[in-house]
Every structure is written in C-alpha cells, then in structure tokens.
Amino acid sequence: MPPLPPLDLLNLPDADVVALAQQGRDSAFRELIRRYERPVFSLIYRMVRDRELAEDLAQDTFIKVLNHIDRYRPEFKLSSWLFKIANNVAIDHLRRRQLETVSIDGSPHAQTADAIEATSFDVVGQQESALDELEARELGTAIEQAIASLRPEYRSCIMLRHVDGRSYEEIAATLDLPLGTVKTYIHRARHELRRALDHVREGGGDDDG
Amino acid sequence: MNHRHLLPDEIDLLLDDEVGFGVAPLKAHIRDCMECRTRVDEARFVVDALEDLPHFAPSHTFADQVMAQVPVFVPWHVTARDTVLRWLPQSRAARIAVGALAASAASIITLAILWIATQTDVVTVASGAAGDEVRGLVYEAGRQVLSTVFGDQMFAIIQRTGTVGVGAALIGLVAAAAGSIAGLRALAAASSRHRA
Numbered sequence: 001m002p003p004l005p006p007l008d009l010l011n012l013p014d015a016d017v018v019a020l021a022q023q024g025r026d027s028a029f030r031e032l033i034r035r036y037e038r039p040v041f042s043l044i045y046r047m048v049r050d051r052e053l054a055e056d057l058a059q060d061t062f063i064k065v066l067n068h069i070d071r072y073r074p075e076f077k078l079s080s081w082l083f084k085i086a087n088n089v090a091i092d093h094l095r096r097r098q099l100e101t102v103s104i105d106g107s108p109h110a111q112t113a114d115a116i117e118a119t120s121f122d123v124v125g126q127q128e129s130a131l132d133e134l135e136a137r138e139l140g141t142a143i144e145q146a147i148a149s150l151r152p153e154y155r156s157c158i159m160l161r162h163v164d165g166r167s168y169e170e171i172a173a174t175l176d177l178p179l180g181t182v183k184t185y186i187h188r189a190r191h192e193l194r195r196a197l198d199h200v201r202e203g204g205g206d207d208d209g
Numbered sequence: 210m211n212h213r214h215l216l217p218d219e220i221d222l223l224l225d226d227e228v229g230f231g232v233a234p235l236k237a238h239i240r241d242c243m244e245c246r247t248r249v250d251e252a253r254f255v256v257d258a259l260e261d262l263p264h265f266a267p268s269h270t271f272a273d274q275v276m277a278q279v280p281v282f283v284p285w286h287v288t289a290r291d292t293v294l295r296w297l298p299q300s301r302a303a304r305i306a307v308g309a310l311a312a313s314a315a316s317i318i319t320l321a322i323l324w325i326a327t328q329t330d331v332v333t334v335a336s337g338a339a340g341d342e343v344r345g346l347v348y349e350a351g352r353q354v355l356s357t358v359f360g361d362q363m364f365a366i367i368q369r370t371g372t373v374g375v376g377a378a379l380i381g382l383v384a385a386a387a388g389s390i391a392g393l394r395a396l397a398a399a400s401s402r403h404r405a
Contacts, residue, residue: 024283026276033272038264044263055267060274143258162259187221193255201254 146196
C-alpha cells in the first residue's frame with residue numbers, strides 16, 4: 001500500500017496537532033513531545049534537582065497527557081495542561097521526599113566523575129569569553145541555588161513566569177491557584193531571590209565600578 | 210516630584226512591563242527617586258537572571274521512551290479515510306480524472322439497477338429464488354451451529370419445540386456471545402488503563 005503524504009506539523013498550532021494526535025497520528029504525538037519536552041523537563045528538573053528522576057517524572061507527565069489526549073478540550077491551552085500535570089507530578093514527588101539543595105556542579109547522589117558531569121547544569125551555552133563564562137557560571141550557580149532554596153509553590157510560579165514566560169492568569173489556571181495567590185507567590189519569590197543574589201549583584205557592581 | 214516611595218506592588222508592575230495608565234507616574238517617579246530606582250534595578254537584576262536561564266534538554270531517547278508507553282489508537286473512520294487517501298493520486302489533475310471515472314462508473318451502475326427494477330417479472334422470479342436459497346442457507350447454518358453447541362440430542366429436543374424454541378435458543382446463544390465479547394473488551398480496557 002502506498003504511504004500517506006507526510007504531514008507538515010511544524011507550523012500548525014497546538015490545537016491542530018492535538019486533533020491529529022486524536023486521529024492516531026504517531027507523528028503528531030512526537031511533535032507535541034518535541035515542542036514541550038524541554039520546558040516540561042526544565043520545570044521538573046528545577047523542582048527536583050536530579051536529572052534521572054526529572055526525566056522519569058517528565059516521562060510520566062507526557063504519558064499521562066498523551067494517554068488521555070482524547071479528553072483534551074481546545075478551549076484550554078495544551079501547555080497549561082502539560083505544566084499542570086508536570087507541576088503536580090513534581091510536587092507529589094517532593095511531598096514524598098525531602099528535597100536536598102544541590103550544587104550546580106552536580107547531583108549530591110553522584111558517585112563518580114562521570115555521574116557528576118552528567119548531573120551538572122549547563123548554564124554557559126553561548127558565552128564568548130572565559131571571563132563571561134566564569135561570570136555566567138557564577139550567576140547561574142547562584143540563581144539555581146537560590147531557586148532551589150525557594151518553597152516548591154514559589155518555585156513553580158517563578159519558573160512559569162520568568163523561564164516559560166507565562167502570564168499571571170495562565171499560571172493561576174495551570175496551578176489551580178487564585179490570581180492573587182500567584183501574584184503573592186511571585187512577589188515573595190522575587191524578594192527571596194533578590195536577597196539571595198545580593199552578594200552576586202554587589203560583586204558584579206564592584207567589577208563594573 | 211511625587212515623594213511617596215513605590216510600594217512593592219508598584220515595583221512588580223514595572224518589572225512586569227505593564228503598560229496601564231497608572232504606570233507612567235511610577236516611571237516618572239523612578240527617574241527622580243534614586244532610592245526607588247535602586248530597588249527597581251535590584252529587582253530587575255533578578256528577573257533578568259531568571260529570564261536568561263536556559264531550558265534543559267532531556268536525553269535524545271526521551272520521545273521514544275514516552276512513545277513506547279503510549280498506545281496510539283487509530284479510529285476506524287480514520288483508517289478507512291487513510292486507506293482511500295493512500296490510493297488517491299497526489300496531483301489535482303489526476304484526482305479530477307479519478308473522480309470523473311468514479312462518477313461515470315456510479316452512473317452506469319445506477320442506470321443498470323433502475324433498468325432491472327423496471328423488469329418486474331424478472332425481479333420477482335429472481336428475488337423469490339434468491340430468497341429460497343438464502344433461507345435454506347440460513348436454516349442449515351443455524352442448524353449446524355445449534356447442533357454443534359448443544360449436541361445432537363439437545364438439538365433434537367429444541368427442534369421438537371418448534372420455531373419458538375429454535376429462535377429462543379439462537380437468541381440465547383447470540384446474547385451469551387455478545388456478553389462474552391463485552392466482558393473481554395472491558396477486561397482489555399481495564400488492563401490497558403492499569404498499564405497506563
């Protein structure tokens with residue numbers, strides 16, 4: 001039997017890709033994973049601070065969503081649904097296990113140099129010089145550690161707001177929280193982060209001055 | 210100059226780049242007030258650092274691992290449509306040609322059916338003969354099925370009860386088969402949900 005012509009999914013909105021997934025198009029499922037694997041994985045990774053665990057939880061998130069794709073209603077954003085499940089999966093895990101603060105240089109569970117490398121954060125992607133790289137790494141380390149020290153509720157709000165660029169209303173819908181609570185959480189998270197990053201900012205200010 | 214310093218909510222408005230009518234006075238205030246400008250700059254430093262954070266990538270096998278646990282269900286109407294689409298030519302001209310050919314064939318068949326319908330005698334005789342043949346086949350098939358399921362002796366008893374008895378036995382058999390199929394489907398669905 002001749003094959004069907006390939007679908008051009010790249011430029012389709014989420015709702016259309018979901019409709020194709022509901023028709024059993026394997027390529028549509030994969031396109032949804034391609035679009036959201038990084039944001040979902042990043043959110044969970046920053047919540048649980050363990051790459052292997054984050055990957056397992058991100059897989060659980062996608063499996064839950066894609067197995068129930070027939071229940072998706074197009075009046076809601078797919079990303080909100082995905083982030084809601086991802087956040088719930090991460091929060092559930094954190095409730096079961098006390099979170100340990102880890103260094104950007106690798107998971108505290110890493111036993112070997114390879115494991116440390118595998119679990120370290122890559123925050124220096126496109127820096128031009130060694131000095132830039134060092135400064136970015138220092139700031140990246142500091143902010144990742146500061147995020148890790150936030151309450152999980154603050155953490156998911158601040159990540160959705162500033163890393164994923166969601167509006168307050170979207171975050172409220174995603175996390176099932178009142179709009180005022182979301183604003184309060186984000187305000188407090190910013191305040192705590194600002195205090196935690198004081199030493200980095202003052203260090204940078206000294207260099208500039 | 211407004212000498213009231215900015216409230217935390219007002220600093221948040223500036224950080225979120227709000228553009229409402231109340232924002233202009235706040236912007237004007239921080240131009241003149243060093244203390245508030247410093248507070249906004251400090252908060253902006255955090256927001257910029259957050260917005261510069263990268264997205265992490267999962268392993269390159271992530272999609273395959275997810276898809277291995279997602280059963281893709283293709284509805285029957287999509288399968289049917291795909292089957293048709295696979296055989297349809299890609300170019301518009303070829304599709305028009307195929308459509309014209311199909312329309313011609315459908316017209317000829319329709320005309321043939323209409324012509325046969327006008328031949329009343331032929332249709333009556335042919336349908337009567339076909340009806341007898343079909344009845345005979347159905348009766349024989351039913352007899353074979355009941356005889357196989359209930360055994361020859363039980364079938365003989367059922368046969369003695371007449372048409373009503375045979376009909377009741379057949380209905381009971383169909384109901385039992387339908388119940389079994391529904392039970393198996395429910396079992397399969399529950400198993401699938403459990404795996405998911």
